[in-house]
Amino acid sequence: MSSEAIHSTDSDNSSSDVDEHELERRIEERVRYRQVHTNGSASSIKLVRPSSTHSNATTGTAHTMDEFARLRQQRAHLRRNNARLFDGSNSPQNISIYGFLLGIVCGGGLVFAMLCEPTWEIPQFGLFLAALALFHFLEYLATALFNPDTLTLDSYLINHSPHYHAAHAAALIEFVIEYYFFPSWKSFGLINFIGLALVIVGQASRTIAMFSARHNFSHHIADSKDEDHVLVTHGIYSIMRHPSYFGFFWWAVGIQFLMLNPICLVLFIYWLHRFFDERIAYEEYTLLRFFGDEWTTYKAKTPTWMPLIP
Numbered sequence: 497m498s499s500e501a502i503h504s505t506d507s508d509n510s511s512s513d514v515d516e517h518e519l520e521r522r523i524e525e526r527v528r529y530r531q532v533h534t535n536g537s538a539s540s541i542k543l544v545r546p547s548s549t550h551s552n553a554t555t556g557t558a559h560t561m562d563e564f565a566r567l568r569q570q571r572a573h574l575r576r577n578n579a580r581l582f583d584g585s586n587s588p589q590n591i592s593i594y595g596f597l598l599g600i601v602c603g604g605g606l607v608f609a610m611l612c613e614p615t616w617e618i619p620q621f622g623l624f625l626a627a628l629a630l631f632h633f634l635e636y637l638a639t640a641l642f643n644p645d646t647l648t649l650d651s652y653l654i655n656h657s658p659h660y661h662a663a664h665a666a667a668l669i670e671f672v673i674e675y676y677f678f679p680s681w682k683s684f685g686l687i688n689f690i691g692l693a694l695v696i697v698g699q700a701s702r703t704i705a706m707f708s709a710r711h712n713f714s715h716h717i718a719d720s721k722d723e724d725h726v727l728v729t730h731g732i733y734s735i736m737r738h739p740s741y742f743g744f745f746w747w748a749v750g751i752q753f754l755m756l757n758p759i760c761l762v763l764f765i766y767w768l769h770r771f772f773d774e775r776i777a778y779e780e781y782t783l784l785r786f787f788g789d790e791w792t793t794y795k796a797k798t799p800t801w802m803p804l805i806p
Contacts, residue, residue, distance in 0.1 A: 584655070586648045594652055595633065602629035618675060620688050620754045627695050627751065628664070634699070635715075638706035642713065653715065663767070667752065667760045674757070682756055694750025702743025704732045713740070717779050721786040729794055737798045738779075741772050745802055765803075773805055 581593055605625030612619045632652045639651040649655075675682045706713045708731040711724065718725065732739045745768050752761035783791045799806065 584649070586650075590649050594649065594654065595636070598629040598633045598652075602626045602633070605629065617684060618682050619684055620682070620691075620756070621671065623692060623695075624751060624755055627699065627747075627754075631699060631747065634703050634706075638703070638713065639715070642706070642710040646714070651715070663748075663760075663764065666763070667755060667757055670757045670760050671755045687756060688754055691750045691753025691755070694746050695754060696750075698743045698745070698747030698750055700743070701732065702740045702747065705739035705743060708732055708739075717775070717782060719782060725786065727783070727787045727790055727794065729798075734798070736801045737795060738772075738776060738800050738802075741776065742801055744768075745772060769802075769804060772802060776800065776805060 580587075581589055583590070602625070605622040605627075608622030609619035609626070610622075612622065632654055636647075636652045639647050653660075671682070709728045712726060712728050736742050748764055748768055749761070752764050780791075780795065
């Protein structure tokens with residue numbers, strides 16, 4: 497997870513074009529909570545400027561509260577005048593529009609699959625759109641339920657990585673080209689049903705894993721152990737070590753079966769295995785540091801159920 501450096505200044509003058517991060521910094525800098533102790537016990541809480549002394553605390557408090565209100569009003573004004581969509585910021589409008597569009601894609605995909613005309617016998621395309629939209633929605637929902645403190649626009653995983661976007665683009669390109677030149681190859685049949693079953697099993701496994709791990713689940717591998725971090729071994733975790741990885745692996749492979757993409761099927765299996773082999777090795781290294789013998793015992797009796805990853 498990357499952090500952004502914010503240039504700080506001690507000036508009291510706030511220009512109208514200052515950005516929202518700078519306003520947040522100024523509010524945090526100017527407003528402090530200080531506990532005033534009387535005979536060793538806390539008697540009151542006062543808002544004071546960092547430079548104020550106890551003798552002028554009352555004046556400093558009033559001035560700071562006025563300053564605080566002014567900065568809050570300026571930030572609200574900035575938000576109203578700079579409200580944008582699709583700018584990548586973690587704003588309510590972006591979060592709502594992402595959810596709305598995912599709903600349209602999911603619903604539209606299902607309608608396309610059900611009402612596909614005989615001359616367009618490719619319901620798998622609609623099912624692919626529905627599965628993709630549902631996947632991203634459930635990623636956000638699980639984070640919102642169990643890790644609200646880390647919830648951002650990126651929790652949708654739509655902006656996952658350039659590699660992720662390239663993989664789906666390649667799958668769509670292969671599907672369109674093969675359907676254009678060899679439409680009979682894309683006729684819906686047994687292989688498509690197998691792919692759909694893998695997609696359902698994969699999505700169910702990943703979602704159940706997130707709901708079982710609850711706050712212990714994260715989209716990022718933890719390098720340090722939190723106080724409330726526990727080793728989850730119940731539910732689906734009693735059957736496999738990494739059910740969320742298992743779920744995504746078979747979901748992605750199932751998509752290629754569903755779309756009848758032979759080239760991307762081979763490429764997806766190769767790259768997914770390579771990615772998860774490295775990721776699981778590193779994650780299990782951290783889990784061994786966190787939980788020691790508890791992890792060793794759990795790992796010895798619980799497989800991953802992923803090909804070539806014991």
